[in-house]
Amino acid sequence: MPRLRPWKSAFTTTLPVMFGYLPLGAAYGILAIEVGVPVWGVLLMSLVIYAGAGQFLAVALLGAGAGLLELAVATLMLNSRHLFYGLSLLKSFSGAGWRKPYLIFALTDETYSLLTSQAGALDHAQAFRISLLNQLWWLLGSALGAAIGAGLDFDSRGIEFALTALFIVLTLEQARRLRRGLPFVIALFCGLAALALLPDRHLMLGAIGAATLLLLGHYRYHREVDA
Amino acid sequence: MSVTALLVFIGVCALTTFATRLLPFVALARQADHPLILHLGRYLPPAVMLILVIYALRDFRPLIEGHLNAAANGWPPCWWSSCIYGGAMPCSPSLSAPQAIWPWFS
Numbered sequence: 201m202p203r204l205r206p207w208k209s210a211f212t213t214t215l216p217v218m219f220g221y222l223p224l225g226a227a228y229g230i231l232a233i234e235v236g237v238p239v240w241g242v243l244l245m246s247l248v249i250y251a252g253a254g255q256f257l258a259v260a261l262l263g264a265g266a267g268l269l270e271l272a273v274a275t276l277m278l279n280s281r282h283l284f285y286g287l288s289l290l291k292s293f294s295g296a297g298w299r300k301p302y303l304i305f306a307l308t309d310e311t312y313s314l315l316t317s318q319a320g321a322l323d324h325a326q327a328f329r330i331s332l333l334n335q336l337w338w339l340l341g342s343a344l345g346a347a348i349g350a351g352l353d354f355d356s357r358g359i360e361f362a363l364t365a366l367f368i369v370l371t372l373e374q375a376r377r378l379r380r381g382l383p384f385v386i387a388l389f390c391g392l393a394a395l396a397l398l399p400d401r402h403l404m405l406g407a408i409g410a411a412t413l414l415l416l417g418h419y420r421y422h423r424e425v426d427a
Numbered sequence: 428m429s430v431t432a433l434l435v436f437i438g439v440c441a442l443t444t445f446a447t448r449l450l451p452f453v454a455l456a457r458q459a460d461h462p463l464i465l466h467l468g469r470y471l472p473p474a475v476m477l478i479l480v481i482y483a484l485r486d487f488r489p490l491i492e493g494h495l496n497a498a499a500n501g502w503p504p505c506w507w508s509s510c511i512y513g514g515a516m517p518c519s520p521s522l523s524a525p526q527a528i529w530p531w532f533s
Contacts, residue, residue, distance in 0.1 A: 213524035241433055258440045262428070268439050282444075286451030288471040289497045290459045293452065300452075307448045309479060316472035319466040368467040371480055374473040387474035391481035396495050404482055410472045412467070 210329035216366040217310045218337040219240045219251075224278040225341020228237060228255050239346045246342040250335055253277055263294065284412055285312045292322040299328040306331035317370045319377065359365065387412045 225246065232242045237259065245255050254275055261271050284424060285307050293317070295302055303324070311334050315327050387407075394407035428436070458464050 207474055236428070237433070241437065245437055245440070248437065248502070249444050253443045254440065254444050259434070262436060268436065271436065272439055272443045275440050276447060279444050279447045282448045283451055284471060284475065286448060287455070287464070288468045290451060290464050290474070291468050294459050304452055305447050312472075313476060313479065316476070338443040347529045367476060367479045367483055371473065375475055378469075380470075383470040383474040384477050386470075387477035387481075387531075390474075390494070391478045394478075395481060395485060400485070403485070404478065407481070408475055409479055410485055411478065412471065413468060415470050415474070416463070419463055423462075 204217055206326060207329060210326060210333055213314060214330055214333040214337065216369075217314065217334050220310065220343040220366065221334065221337040222344065224252060224345075225338045226345035226348070228252070228259070229345020230348075231256065232259045232342075232380065235259050237262065237399060240407075242342055242346040246339045247334075249294040250338060251275075251279060251308065252338070256372070277405070281408050282307060284408045287412070289315070292316075293324075296324040299324050303327055303331055308334065310334060310395050313370045382418065383411075383415070386411050386418075390414065 228246075229242050232255075233239070249255055253398065257274055257278055258271065261274065266274075283314070287305070289307070289312075292422070293303055296303055311331050314330055314334075315322060318326070351357065371384075390407045390410040394403045394410065400405045455464065
């Protein structure tokens, strides 16, 4: 059926994310139930927050009896790398119409990886389908974790490596398409420096922030050279 | 926790998360065609992708720090040998990377 073809294409594209989101979502669901969040609360968080690490953090703070201000500040710090995601998708999301608010809402690491790896100009309808399916996998994983709870008894260690494998493949895809080493050299330098010098919770923000600054410097240098 | 308190808790987390994602689109809505934004739009995604790979592989951190320490100490023979052996066995650096690099600047 022709109408299902785009959905089939989006489903295929999001399969690697599904293999990562199902176990991670289940882990979040199990943790949330153990802390005392009701099943409807687990699903509501996955529906309206939709931030993997942010939800783990929220559940941890909930269990610790943290206040709202502490929650807001911690969430802001943890998700601050999303500022840079929006920065690099400003042009791509232009003209997305009614889909734009949802595309912005659903901008997780994995969705960002898939959207920025699409060849050519971003197809907003396809981007919407990809974002929607990714959140569906996360919701499904959360529901599984909440429903099965700690009774789940199988060794799932390593299954979430599907996300790491996805990031590696998409990085190679971007390298093949871009054919310029500059962003990868900058990222390698910033990433390894952050790994060696920064604590885990500041690693992503520090590395991406430093990479952005270096790219700004590169832009400024070339603008002066061309002037 | 009461239902109301839980809903408020979830609401604060949801709003904060959405605000961080929305901010660039609101603050820079009219600069989407600015050359700098286009430059970042071209080069930032692949850089972020590689950083995500490094972040996801951070469990290999001791091995990486070992190589950085050896390079910072400026002992090429030891560094090369640690590279050779590093692939077969984990490194056990005696100094953390900042401590190794700081004497160079003090």
